[in-house]
Amino acid sequence: MSELKNDLLLRALRGEEVSRPPVWMMRQAGRYLPDYIKLREKYDFFTRCQTPELATEITLQPIDQVGVDAAIIFSDILVIPQAMGMEVLMEEGKGPLLPNVIRTEADIDALIATDIPARLDYVMKALALTKRELNGRVPLIGFAGAPWTLLCYMVEGKGSKSFDKAKQFCFSNTELAHKLLQKITDATIEYLKAQIEAGADVVQVFDSWSGMLGMADFKAFAQPYLLQISDAVSKHAPVILFPKGSWYALQDLSSSSAAGLGLDWSITPQLARQITENRITLQGNYDPSKLLTTPAQIKKEVKEMIDGFGTKRYIANLGHGILPNVPVDNAKAFVEAVKEYGQ
């Protein structure tokens, strides 16, 4: 494996001095990129995920075309429920559908928990191929969905404004919910460790729906599993936790084994630093809808954002995934603004 030519992301996660913060964008591979849209017209979603050559091509597009400081493997958080034996359908532009949701203990017992890495061999192949193609240009990020967020889909069966079926399941069948969360956690730990072995330099855990939970419920149903994953996986590579919407968890999670903490845009850089007391590298948190303005406005605001976070222990990113209708020039302006910072 060739040595990394750009190790800003790893340096930031270790809290080392950097010439400027590293920058990448959640969902940077896909959606808004014309070359991705061309592939989408030819291959369906799971073909794109499951064909290492395609996943690699998509993963590399923003490195070449937008100039980000890290690659994140093109995949989906729902590959874990799929590997555990659940049917997952993905209708373009409509979000996921899991026709046979989890209801009973028997449903949980029927989930496969062994050989998860082997069952997701196509992800490992894509990581290895991407690593080779990157040839040390930038680090490679692997990822997984957090157990709570995966439970949401596995119980609700699809996206939802309130995930009340998933929450009802947790609140009414607490023991079963914990059994399911533990089973997902075990699978996820194996999966992330295998991703690191296959070539991921860093992994991120997306708890996209953690903000649906109140503080006490987050501590019951989300936090313990995030921490289990972080504790087990941090031994092998730096872990970034992204509990979207869970502003109340920042203090606790900043004292965890994780190397980085993703932030959504609801919090100011100053307040996030104050709460986390410089114990952890912070990542975020530009409002994705602001990428719909102009390059000049984006550059001005990104500068203010970095002023707020400071350049150390900081990874410039969005506060959530990039929107499909962002002009590529605006995405580029975001990246350029970070690269120009301090010059």
Add this chain to the structure above:
Amino acid sequence: MSELKNDLLLRALRGEEVSRPPVWMMRQAGRYLPDYIKLREKYDFFTRCQTPELATEITLQPIDQVGVDAAIIFSDILVIPQAMGMEVLMEEGKGPLLPNVIRTEADIDALIATDIPARLDYVMKALALTKRELNGRVPLIGFAGAPWTLLCYMVEGKGSKSFDKAKQFCFSNTELAHKLLQKITDATIEYLKAQIEAGADVVQVFDSWSGMLGMADFKAFAQPYLLQISDAVSKHAPVILFPKGSWYALQDLSSSSAAGLGLDWSITPQLARQITENRITLQGNYDPSKLLTTPAQIKKEVKEMIDGFGTKRYIANLGHGILPNVPVDNAKAFVEAVKEYGQ
């Protein structure tokens, strides 16, 4: 007008001693009540809103059937865009659709800003009729959508996960956005004052989408208009502000002219009290999905919630609207738990 026999809500909003906290539930009129569902099968949404006898009947149902301490008039926040001249379609179970959205200054100039109360005369008639039918049993709450939340629908044209068209409009056309927000604010102030004149004892302003905004943008696009409304309307009746998701605004808003502040379930009672320092009456914040558990569990948790908030300067409520699939017995258990508190 007969004197109020149950003035717990008003006493709580004034910070006076109460025997127990008052209780009501957002969206208590409608959705989950079998008698409402029967009416829904006979009359479409706007017929239900615009026929004072129907609106009154629906408003009274939870008073008689669930035993809440306040009535809230059955209506919709989108009656203001409608009164301002926009077409609003409401497909049952699908959410609103505004086919001709706001894009330009001419669109804003074309909005009607005069005679709003007269144009919403059916709401005033429903309030007057409900007030008469209540005969002093409990106070009557009027309401409106907050300017930011109404802008979301008027620009986006429908519900959205991220309201990025509405946000793009604000971030790219800031001056126009403020012109629109001010026009909505002026209409809303007239509307709420007329509601009070027609019989509302209290009014609530729903900023359902304020949590989509980061702190700085909330202060730019939401807070000034909430405060204008509160300052103008508070002279006539107590105002409750409900900026859902905007935990970061609690300190500022607790020092405003509003009498009450609605909370979603993301915050603990203890932290909310700490931030607002007992300057304002707090309302909320039971997770609506917890009404899908059991009466016994609900009663236990409601007791803990009141323990957390204390009985003074507190209105027991949900953290958001009641869900359509809540069993009536569970809604009753919520109300009973508050009534039994301290006995």
